[in-house]
Amino acid sequence: MTEHAPLFATAKTSAALLEMKEADFLALVKDGALPPAAKFDRWDVEQLQKAMRGDLIDGLEGVQW
Secondary structure, eight states, X not given: OOOOOOSEEOHHHHHHHTTSOXXXXXXXXXXXXXXXXXXXXXXXXHHHHHHHHTTTOOSOTTOOO
């Protein structure tokens, strides 16, 4: 049977995808470090991936790190 990667995930699954505790995940969401839930208390997995890669930062594209 083929496993499917989730497109949207609960807080518990999102935390597991990021290998962190759910409470830590929700704290990062509350602080604005991770995006909020999209709809129905589900997180867009693609947006979480972009956040973790730093691809959601606006206005710093020209900065040389």
